[in-house]
Amino acid sequence: MTAVPVVLDASDISRALTRIAHEIVERNKGCANVVLLGIPTRGVPLAKRIAQRLQDIDGTQVPSGSIDITMYRDDLRLKPARALSITEVPVEGVDDKLVILVDDVLFSGRTIRAAMDAVSDLGRPQAIQLATLVDRGHRELPIRADYVGKNLPTAFDEAVHVHLSELDGEDSVVLGRDRS
Amino acid sequence: MKAHLLSTADLDREGALQILDTAQELARVADMPIKKMPTLRGRTVVNLFFEDSTRTRISFEAAAKRLSADVINFAAKGSSVSKGESLKDTALTLAAMGADAVVIRHSMSGAPHQLAHADWMDAHVINAGDGTHEHPTQALLDAFTLRNHLADHISAPKQGSVGLDGLHVAIVGDVLHSRVARSNVHLLNTLGAKVTVVAPPTLMPLHNDGWPCEVSYDLDAVLPQVDAVMMLRVQRERMEGGFFPSEREYSQRYGLDERRAALLPDHAVVMHPGPMNRGLEIASRVADSDRSLIIDQVRNGVSVRMAVLYLLLGGNESALSEVNA
Numbered sequence: 001m002t003a004v005p006v007v008l009d010a011s012d013i014s015r016a017l018t019r020i021a022h023e024i025v026e027r028n029k030g031c032a033n034v035v036l037l038g039i040p041t042r043g044v045p046l047a048k049r050i051a052q053r054l055q056d057i058d059g060t061q062v063p064s065g066s067i068d069i070t071m072y073r074d075d076l077r078l079k080p081a082r083a084l085s086i087t088e089v090p091v092e093g094v095d096d097k098l099v100i101l102v103d104d105v106l107f108s109g110r111t112i113r114a115a116m117d118a119v120s121d122l123g124r125p126q127a128i129q130l131a132t133l134v135d136r137g138h139r140e141l142p143i144r145a146d147y148v149g150k151n152l153p154t155a156f157d158e159a160v161h162v163h164l165s166e167l168d169g170e171d172s173v174v175l176g177r178d179r180s
Numbered sequence: 181m182k183a184h185l186l187s188t189a190d191l192d193r194e195g196a197l198q199i200l201d202t203a204q205e206l207a208r209v210a211d212m213p214i215k216k217m218p219t220l221r222g223r224t225v226v227n228l229f230f231e232d233s234t235r236t237r238i239s240f241e242a243a244a245k246r247l248s249a250d251v252i253n254f255a256a257k258g259s260s261v262s263k264g265e266s267l268k269d270t271a272l273t274l275a276a277m278g279a280d281a282v283v284i285r286h287s288m289s290g291a292p293h294q295l296a297h298a299d300w301m302d303a304h305v306i307n308a309g310d311g312t313h314e315h316p317t318q319a320l321l322d323a324f325t326l327r328n329h330l331a332d333h334i335s336a337p338k339q340g341s342v343g344l345d346g347l348h349v350a351i352v353g354d355v356l357h358s359r360v361a362r363s364n365v366h367l368l369n370t371l372g373a374k375v376t377v378v379a380p381p382t383l384m385p386l387h388n389d390g391w392p393c394e395v396s397y398d399l400d401a402v403l404p405q406v407d408a409v410m411m412l413r414v415q416r417e418r419m420e421g422g423f424f425p426s427e428r429e430y431s432q433r434y435g436l437d438e439r440r441a442a443l444l445p446d447h448a449v450v451m452h453p454g455p456m457n458r459g460l461e462i463a464s465r466v467a468d469s470d471r472s473l474i475i476d477q478v479r480n481g482v483s484v485r486m487a488v489l490y491l492l493l494g495g496n497e498s499a500l501s502e503v504n505a
Binding site: 086122 | 198205214491
């Protein structure tokens with residue numbers, strides 16, 4: 001058995017999130033109007049971490065929440081009905097806000113398509129942007145991320161596992177075989 | 181094998197909590213500016229109602245529409261059924277029209293079971309009340325309402341979702357004719373609550389030995405001990421007289437008036453599946469009081485029915501399975 005290749009360790013992840021936060025502030029000239037929405041499961045703690053960094057940089061308290069996209073998936077009929085995750089939209093809502101979706105891995109883009117549909121049912125944001133920790137390629141829809149922690153070229157059948165201390169006890173991104 | 185929701189006795193704790201947890205998430209749809217999700221787009225839900233109903237039918241219709249399903253309402257009155265069509269022929273017709281789920285209410289106990297298992301059609305069957313047998317979605321929305329309102333009085337399990345552990349619920353009134361009572365006794369027990377049914381001896385089922393509950397004939401003695409009291413409608417349409425001497429006497433002994441409501445602990449809540457006979461089983465002042473959850477029950481009904489429809493129809497196979505199937 002070979003050792004699993006660690007793509008990002010804890011300090012890599014931390015630096016990537018800090019850079020993403022700086023890019024958000026730079027591109028939007030501050031973050032006064034920003035609302036972060038994490039996509040369950042691992043997008044949610046990532047959104048919280050980015051919100052914390054934005055506060056450190058800009059001094060603004062940026063609201064962060066979660067948005068479950070299960071009911072909007074296009075592959076619902078291919079699998080058994082699954083349990084729903086929690087949606088917690090900040091009290092500020094999304095109307096006229098700059099909504100930044102946060103996910104751990106960007107792959108086919110179908111999750112993001114579903115998330116955009118879910119957001120439009122909540123209101124009409126000024127704009128929607130996308131931040132992802134890892135972009136592994138293989139897009140099946142015309143979607144790209146605005147903020148990327150690491151571009152990671154992968155084979156289609158590889159699996160990218162993101163571990164976060166809030167849920168998994170440690171921060172790391174590892175590459176595995178057998179996409180599940 | 182198609183999954184159905186025919187009886188709360190078929191639900192294990194895990195399955196019941198899955199419905200309640202899903203309903204909890206779907207409840208927020210009611211607060212969204214666009215109260216609709218695309219989840220069941222292209223699916224057809226038939227409301228097949230052989231018995232009068234307002235809130236249950238509307239509630240199922242709202243639930244299906246919020247999930248973008250197409251809804252066909254079929255009321256037996258003024259339909260081919262009044263010309264003598266059998267349940268089988270109605271089922272074959274619905275199957276030919278491509279129904280994905282049939283929500284059925286029927287005055288005969290067991291009609292939904294027949295529809296589900298007779299191999300007439302290939303659709304999920306949801307029991308919306310059959311005779312004096314069961315009304316599972318009503319019990320589920322009652323459990324959902326209790327769980328939300330009495331959260332401080334429920335003992336949380338070591339792991340998994342919160343049920344109704346530690347609650348004591350009284351179900352009072354026309355237990356004999358009540359499908360709501362039967363569904364609730366099973367479900368409340370599955371979720372860990374203690375149940376006491378209270379009724380005049382003539383309205384207590386004779387063969388309730390198998391029911392996981394206690395039995396009492398004295399409402400005043402039970403009320404101070406409970407966290408919730410569910411009043412049942414006196415079902416005049418199923419009675420041919422002789423169950424109690426007069427409505428006045430029934431109301432005096434088993435009606436929930438203000439004096440009785442004052443016997444309840446401060447936190448206790450009052451529920452009623454509707455429609456109410458105000459002044460008979462429940463006094464207006466109690467039905468409209470702060471401890472009454474009757475309107476919350478109606479609101480929660482839509483979320484719970486959305487959850488049932490989603491779990492039955494949402495995937496390529498149902499997340500709900502019949503325990504005793």
